[in-house]
Amino acid sequence: MSLQTNITAALKEAMKAKDQVALESLRAIKSELLLAQTSGSDTAFTEADEIKLLQKLVKQRKDAAAIFIEQNRTDLAEPELAQAAIIEQFLPAQLSESEVEAVVKSIIAEGNFSGMAAMGQVMGLANAKLAGSADGKTISTIVKKLLTA
Template sequence: MSLQSKVMEQMKIAMKAKDTVALESLRAIKSALLLESTSGSGKELTEEDEIKLVQKLVKQRKDSAAIFMEQGRQDLADPELAQVTVIEQFLPEQLTEEEVEKVVVQTIDTTGASGMKDMGKVMGIVSKELAGQADGKMISAIVKQKLNS
């Protein structure tokens, strides 16, 4: 089942339940998918493209919530965070920090990375391997930590 059909199915459920937060979140996903598919590139969206799109939506909402919290506007941050939980259900299961750390250590060992100069190489491999399963910020922090030690 494609992401578009999963979103449509969830939208029907949200409409029947009168869940406005879920409905707003699902419409955002549907809108982003529609925009991407009609962008004129002529290519079909792959599952990887769909995951990247959903990750982008989650990141946007988390960033907005962080800004609102910095400004002391919890009333605006809460809806953003509620949307994050709805949108994240369309991502693959997220890995824990320990699981990401194992992959990073394994990649460093196999590539022979020895310092910060190899960060780009390690980040590229790990990011590709964990696509959609871990946040880029977390991967970056772990890679930096492991390469500096």
């Protein structure tokens, strides 16, 4: 099933359950999908684009929650984290740090990369290979650690 179909089904369930947090999250996803699809570009909206969009929504919520926690506003941070958790349900399973590290090590070995000058090349290959299964910050941290070691 497509993401749009999954979202619509989940929206119906959330409405029946009267789950406001889920409703807000799902409506945000649906809204972003519609905006992206009707943005005027002639290219088709692919599954990779859907994953990027979902990752962006999760990141926005986690960033907002971090700011709220910094300002001692846990009452505002909790709904943001709850929405992020609901949106993450529609993302592919995330790899652990050790799995990401193994993939990055193989990329570095295959390309014979070394030093921080190769960071951009390694990041490009790693992001392409791990698209949707790991977030960019985790990948970046691991690439830096391996290239400086």
